[in-house]
Amino acid sequence: MKSEVFLDCGASEEKTLAKKNELIVWLKLTACQRKLYEAFLKSELVHLAVQPKGSPLAAITILKKICDHPLLLTKKAAEGVLEGMDEMLNDQDIGMVEKMAMNLADMAHDDDALEVGQDVSCKLSFIMSLLRNLVKEGHHVLIFSQTRKMLNLIQEAILLEGYKFLRIDGTTKVSDRERIVKDFQEGPGAPIFLLTTQVGGLGLTLTKAARVIVVDPAWNPSTDNQSVDRAYRIGQTKDVIVYRLMTSATIEEKIYKLQVFKGALLRTATEQKEQTRYFSKSEVHELFSLPQQGFDVSLTQKQLQEEHGQQVVMDESLRQHIQFLQQQGIAGVSHHSLLFSKTATQPTLSERCTGQQTSTNVHDAPAPLQGILIRLCCWAAFAVKPKDGKFTAPRNSPSNRIAES
Numbered sequence: 219m220k221s222e223v224f225l226d227c228g229a230s231e232e233k234t235l236a237k238k239n240e241l242i243v244w245l246k247l248t249a250c251q252r253k254l255y256e257a258f259l260k261s262e263l264v265h266l267a268v269q270p271k272g273s274p275l276a277a278i279t280i281l282k283k284i285c286d287h288p289l290l291l292t293k294k295a296a297e298g299v300l301e302g303m304d305e306m307l308n309d310q311d312i313g314m315v316e317k318m319a320m321n322l323a324d325m326a327h328d329d330d331a332l333e334v335g336q337d338v339s340c341k342l343s344f345i346m347s348l349l350r351n352l353v354k355e356g357h358h359v360l361i362f363s364q365t366r367k368m369l370n371l372i373q374e375a376i377l378l379e380g381y382k383f384l385r386i387d388g389t390t391k392v393s394d395r396e397r398i399v400k401d402f403q404e405g406p407g408a409p410i411f412l413l414t415t416q417v418g419g420l421g422l423t424l425t426k427a428a429r430v431i432v433v434d435p436a437w438n439p440s441t442d443n444q445s446v447d448r449a450y451r452i453g454q455t456k457d458v459i460v461y462r463l464m465t466s467a468t469i470e471e472k473i474y475k476l477q478v479f480k481g482a483l484l485r486t487a488t489e490q491k492e493q494t495r496y497f498s499k500s501e502v503h504e505l506f507s508l509p510q511q512g513f514d515v516s517l518t519q520k521q522l523q524e525e526h527g528q529q530v531v532m533d534e535s536l537r538q539h540i541q542f543l544q545q546q547g548i549a550g551v552s553h554h555s556l557l558f559s560k561t562a563t564q565p566t567l568s569e570r571c572t573g574q575q576t577s578t579n580v581h582d583a584p585a586p587l588q589g590i591l592i593r594l595c596c597w598a599a600f601a602v603k604p605k606d607g608k609f610t611a612p613r614n615s616p617s618n619r620i621a622e623s
Contacts, residue, residue: 240460240554245340281469287339358427362445383410419445428456439477466516466549467509519550
């Protein structure tokens with residue numbers, strides 16, 4: 219793993235791998251986005267989607283697009299609403315998605331809520347304010363989104379600012395991709411590189427960039443991690459900062475919690491350490507509920523601050539940069555890198571076998587059975603965590619003789 223690589227092979231002096239700071243930037247929905255989000259959750263279409271024969275995935279896709287930019291849901295953009303969805307959807311699901319998109323488009327036009335501009339989307343507004351700061355400081359930036367439609371809106375805003383940029387998505391010819399990557403890595407020009415997650419998230423080396431913006435979270439955490447690894451890989455000499463944009467109290471926050479849960483399961487299986495749980499089972503069933511605390515507060519951000527606030531260690535430049543981010547009207551910042559740095563406290567093997575945890579039940583048993591029960595508890599603990607220590611039991615004890623007989 220990269221975390222285990224310390225020396226840069228071929229260098230005359232010892233050199234450590236560059237640091238990576240992953241920041242979760244919690245954004246507040248604009249008034250327009252809140253209006254659409256609440257109206258959609260209260261609509262009959264969502265009620266039908268959560269029925270046994272409905273399609274929750276279709277409704278989730280609509281909510282994700284509202285979080286990105288309401289203009290994705292106009293009639294002109296409705297035909298592309300299927301973009302980014304699984305190919306396993308049947309015809310009924312596809313028809314439901316199109317119906318939802320057209321309904322939201324009509325809703326937006328009836329209320330005259332949508333206006334062309336950056337202020338309509340909290341994500342686009344934050345991206346542009348961040349780019350002004352990063353480009354001014356001379357950084358190169360990668361911007362990943364799951365959909366071409368969102369990249370189009372970001373591209374329009376970048377053009378209005380007069381920035382140079384490069385772009386790769388599903389419509390880019392394979393023969394042109396190598397040239398575009400080479401222009402970014404070796405050319406003098408564009409400080410901004412726009413990429414779709416599916417096309418630009420694998421196989422590319424873009425170490426010239428030290429800043430990565432992940433516009434929308436994916437269900438699979440490895441998808442976002444692969445995007446980040448375009449910049450944070452062997453050969454990167456600068457410290458990398460990753461900005462994962464998340465809207466507070468929305469479907470995106472709930473997707474992010476599921477990402478954390480999947481990551482914890484992976485680490486529990488591969489590292490044999492019980493990871494801290496960050497959500498309850500009941501929260502999985504609340505995907506389509508309005509937040510009781512409102513859209514300006516992220517309960518996840520508060521929870522992560524309580525869990526990891528004391529662990530945050532930052533140099534002065536990163537501290538100043540986070541202060542700049544917090545001045546942009548956001549709900550807060552979390553440190554994604556610290557998510558799996560804490561493990562749940564588990565009793566050691568010796569504690570399990572001393573009878574401390576079994577004393578209440580074991581000592582209530584008849585005397586001849588107590589030794590058998592204690593021995594079985596020790597064997598069960600050793601079977602679950604065999605690497606925690608070597609199991610031994612006294613061979614000549616009375617309880618041992620009873621168990622063997």
